[in-house]
Amino acid sequence: MTSPITVPVVLGERSYEISIGPGLLAEAGTRIAALAPQARLAIVTDTNVAGLHLATLAESLDRAGLAHQTVTVEPGEASKSFTTFARVCEDLIATRVERGDLVVAFGGGVIGDLAGFAAAVIRRGMRFVQIPTSLLAQVDSSVGGKTGINSRHGKNLVGAFHQPSLVLADTSVLDTLSKREFRAGYAEVAKYGLINDAAFFGWLERRWRDVMAGGAAREEAIAISCRSKAGIVARDETETGERALLNLGHTFGHALEAVTGYDSRRLVHGEGVAIGMVLAHEFSARLGLCSQETPSRVAAHLAEVGLPTRIGQIPGGAGSADALMTAITQDKKVKRGRLTFILTRGIGESFIADDVDPAAVRHFLAEKLADGPDAAAPVTGP
């Protein structure tokens, strides 16, 4: 077996390990059998991932003598719907997995959230294993136990905290991602620098090409990201405090996703987060919390990597300030009419501001929208 990097997530009896490294998919059988030798597996995946990687996973499970069946959904955010959720639950129950068996979430963030939520509620809770196949899922959604689906009123408004029993992040699988998908995940990597690790952000500014290229720098960036998230989650599993920092860029980002109809041709989650993080830094500067140079430095790095950083880059625009405010106030981070945003005092100095004036946000967004669409907006470049 290979020697992956191991990141422990310490949550009492719900503790588990994230393994990170190339070639883990081919070892999934051995590693899962070590966890649950008798378990039967129900794999949830999407048609893209199934076409690229299911054979490798299935062979590995077969070699380890683990029985498995597969439930497949369409790729894309639209699968985080009540309809697909119901279908996946019914199909998983039809495989006759029992309470001690395992659901395997095999795919990107959508699959992790969807399959994790199904595992959380089938028979009132089954164990599950995450095998994230996108950079986004490896550094974010497969760590920390947030699972869920989207409401017509906003993203992830329906779900559960349900920790996986094991996470296998095979970094070589990431070679099959498009550049756009990889960059979208990179936005979440950069987020860990921006939250509380200025040194990591500086490292990324210098080494991002190596992270893109693969190899040791990529693995290191993923491990640092997972370690950062694991630490935050261990201190605040159900987001009563510090964990909200992980939402940096996400309140703006989710609103942008909502007003663009979750249409991945226009905007994917990581791109929304990239623009959202720039907005969060700009808004912080506007409030006098950090220098004007801070948002400029964030935007410069994300733009260099190839991520969108301005609302004007979204094909078809992002609606009105009203539409964005409706989405923002319906997001989870609202308390008695005041908004909760993650703001910052500088690179790596983010904090939770739970008393943000909605009028100030609306004014800020209206100004951003007035900038109008960019002449050339290569959001969906190669």
Added chain:
Amino acid sequence: MTSPITVPVVLGERSYEISIGPGLLAEAGTRIAALAPQARLAIVTDTNVAGLHLATLAESLDRAGLAHQTVTVEPGEASKSFTTFARVCEDLIATRVERGDLVVAFGGGVIGDLAGFAAAVIRRGMRFVQIPTSLLAQVDSSVGGKTGINSRHGKNLVGAFHQPSLVLADTSVLDTLSKREFRAGYAEVAKYGLINDAAFFGWLERRWRDVMAGGAAREEAIAISCRSKAGIVARDETETGERALLNLGHTFGHALEAVTGYDSRRLVHGEGVAIGMVLAHEFSARLGLCSQETPSRVAAHLAEVGLPTRIGQIPGGAGSADALMTAITQDKKVKRGRLTFILTRGIGESFIADDVDPAAVRHFLAEKLADGPDAAAPVTGP
């Protein structure tokens, strides 16, 4: 305020109280405001309960200055579907309740399970209050935090453990139940005697008419039932052991409900449990675990109360042994092909048998079905 009987459910930081007594509905506002003075309330109820009791609840909440909105569903088991669940979640989110607000489950077992599950997953967990309006809900489904909906493959296969913050069981509301509904709840009351309290079963044999009539005996029966369940749940919240005892009669009962298509004109849950408990005692006697007199005594009492006790009493029959076995093996209580049943060594001496031979169950059921339909089957009497 009245002085209701109070039953504590001791579950660490998830502990709560069940209040039992007449007139509690009119005090709901004061009691909920004491728990969460600033909360906004989203009430989930069905059209029957709304017609009978919503005005009383709403007035009480208004007097206490609590803002509230209502989401209404059709009465009946069919509302425990993915479709209704999705609609209730969307409607609750549309009321803009926030994480500190309260979902109020106002109705019978179906409403408690459905609204409780929605509360468990909206924003990954909202607080909720149970105001059970059926005897069944007061003694069973509103205590212990099991919430959920039905799969096409079986009952309650999708759900969550989510404890309420408060349970208000207004015993005077039960006066509006039909005799059939009251009797159905009574089956669950009798269950607590049969599980581990022979003295309570004896008391019921003597006092059941007083329980039916209302007043102190009814309140006492409900309190004893809640105390019994609270004790079991406190010792085993997520059913890794002892809690399974609460399934006495339920594996057979659920299978009967499944094969009769959850059609309440033919069979309601409590009636399925009544027949199921008799079957569990008969099967135990068949296995030589208890005397032949035990199932006879159980059946005699339930029949005296007016509950069905034989499969043959179900209008339209209960299909084949094959259909029943399919439903039983898809129920939650299966481990590696062996069945888990609650069996008994006598009145009040039930135990968990987790290695029951499916062939023995099938043979037993085939025999029961061969008895054929009863000539007169007044299941749906007055």
